[in-house]
């Protein structure tokens with residue numbers, strides 16, 4: 631080998647090495663940079679969503695769990711929170727539109743009850759602020775429990791044998807069986823329903839917690855603009871946005887007009903009647919989204935990949951490739967946590983005291 635050739639070989643080898651080294655370093659750098667970007671937009675779940683306004687105790691959460699599964703407070707004896715937010719379906723009911731009292735259809739799809747205590751407001755129109763307010767108003771909802779007033783519901787709770795459980799959960803109260811305490815107890819239970827997922831491990835620095843495909847999907851989710859609306863601890867659930875920014879949403883979802891709403895679902899407008907609230911919906915959280923089909927406020931889209939395509943089209947005016955959709959779905963799957971153990975098993979309910 632002559633001198634010139636040796637130089638050439640050395641140079642070629644050096645170039646090859648530097649490419650390899652650069653390649654290696656940059657893969658690691660890319661991983662690190664992706665994690666940093668993700669950390670600026672998302673946060674891992676906290677250990678608890680308890681708030682000072684609603685003191686928690688084990689007795690309260692246990693009572694809340696019983697009430698969550700209790701059907702006898704509803705006027706047809708069949709409705710309970712769990713009827714529409716069931717452990718079997720990851721805290722939702724798997725129907726397009728929930729079925730309520732006396733088999734009547736609700737105008738909307740039931741979201742999962744997991745992590746909802748962390749959302750900015752409850753319901754697609756945001757007409758309830760806390761999970762406690764939501765639980766209290768459900769008692770009088772003609773589609774859920776149908777009680778004519780709170781005393782009617784309270785009398786039922788007493789007759790079912792709940793007084794002792796309320797006394798234990800709310801000590802020092804003279805008359806603890808109240809609708810407010812029903813709500814506080816159910817809220818106490820709901821605040822335990824947080825579902826940590828592989829994505830949380832990733833956000834805490836474990837690069838191996840999610841797959842390569844999921845990382846590509848996460849990158850896409852941020853770069854394409856999804857994270858502009860779906861961000862924070864719950865990957866959504868923190869703001870309200872128009873559904874259908876580029877065209878009417880029903881052109882992409884196939885949503886039908888609803889008799890109960892006298893036409894299209896107009897979101898927040900139904901609660902405020904303000905023109906600026908027309909078609910404004912709460913951005914849903916995407917935690918557990920892979921486990922809770924069908925999608926959108928009316929369950930009009932059955933599959934997650936189609937829901938992702940609809941979102942890109944309606945909210946961003948973009949058409950994603952099949953590859954992009956596959957990767958984004960792989961990312962969304964990293965947001966699924968386990969059904970909390972305390973929810974998975976139905977509780978024992980009090981037996982109504984014998985009387986004649």
Ligand code: HEC
Nearest residue numbers: 710711714728729730738739740741746752753754765768
């Ligand atoms: C008949 C079915 C049904 C019953 C019974 C029911 N829900 Fe729901 N739930 C729904 C539907 C449908 C929505 C969506 C309503 C909307 O957005 O306007 C919802 C919304 C919610 C939300 C808000 C979730 C979010 O992401 O905004 C919470 C929390 C909730 N329900 C908890 C409960 C609790 C607690 C009970 C019992 C006290 C209960 N639900 C009873 C069907 C039901």
Ligand code: HEC
Nearest residue numbers: 855856859871873911913914925926927937938941942945
């Ligand atoms: C401008 C805000 C905005 C952007 C950007 C956006 N979304 Fe949404 N997203 C929403 C709103 C609002 C809804 C609720 C629509 C409805 O059901 O009424 C929603 C609903 C969803 C749902 C259905 C959730 C469920 O439980 O039914 C999925 C999945 C979703 N978005 C994923 C994405 C993806 C993926 C992207 C990026 C391609 C994206 N979104 C971009 C606002 C946005």
